[in-house]
């Protein structure tokens with residue numbers, strides 16, 4: 592029988608939809624979520640969808656496997672999950688009193704292949720994205736052209752941005768891959784680049800989704816032993832994971848941010864929603 596530690600090392604099972612159902616599944620999800628997004632844009636901002644939100648030729652295909660689940664090489668899955676994800680972020684901003692159309696500068700930290708950032712294009716802020724994986728940053732530089740400023744960044748701060756440069760910063764599934772003291776250094780860098788009063792949203796793993804291969808007893812023991820944090824996997828951007836309880840997330844961010852909310856999303860990551868203290 593596998594030891595609890597061995598079981599834990601294999602945590603974070605990918606969401607698998609058996610073929611050929613998976614093909615129909617993602618097609619239906621894409622149609623549904625892009626439809627939801629289109630309606631939302633029209634009602635909230637009076638705009639429609641951009642080509643980068645609908646054209647399969649703008650998706651990275653199997654290149655995604657450098658940074659994420661290969662299921663997203665399917666354009667339907669790429670667009671479906673991106674549209675659903677951005678709807679969460681935009682709604683969270685609005686729920687906390689920020690009209691996304693009022694923002695001047697927005698940064699996605701760890702933008703990958705632009706699965707989410709592209710959905711800001713019709714809204715109109717000045718867009719920035721950066722990533723530590725050169726293939727991802729290079730792809731996005733070409734994809735966005737002069738419509739967003741994309742940078743490759745180093746594994747450790749600082750980023751090449753001014754203090755308080757951004758009205759809004761978000762990172763989807765990035766702090767989930769940064770461990771130990773590096774998470775604190777990157778948190779401090781996020782503080783530096785966002786303006787006082789600005790909203791930051793960082794996604795975080797969800798225990799019911801991403802740790803559900805552990806027994807209740809194993810998870811309790813791990814969290815008791817590690818101050819509410821579980822880190823595991825291999826070094827590198829893909830298979831390197833950090834989970835923290837709500838209390839541990841609050842401990843990480845609250846020196847500089849008001850923690851407005853930690854929102855759960857069905858079968859997905861939590862979002863830690865923060866406002867930079869003055």
Ligand SMILES: C[S@@+](CC[C@H](N)C(=O)[O-])C[C@H]1O[C@@H](n2cnc3c(N)ncnc32)[C@H](O)[C@@H]1O
Pocket residue numbers: 658659700701702703704705706707721722723724727744745746747762763764765768769777828
């Ligand atoms: C799971 S992918 C998510 C990509 C994108 N945010 C999305 O949702 O499609 C994680 C991304 O974070 C990037 N990343 C990890 N550590 C980083 C760091 N220290 N600085 C910038 N990017 C980082 C990886 O290169 C990768 O592109």
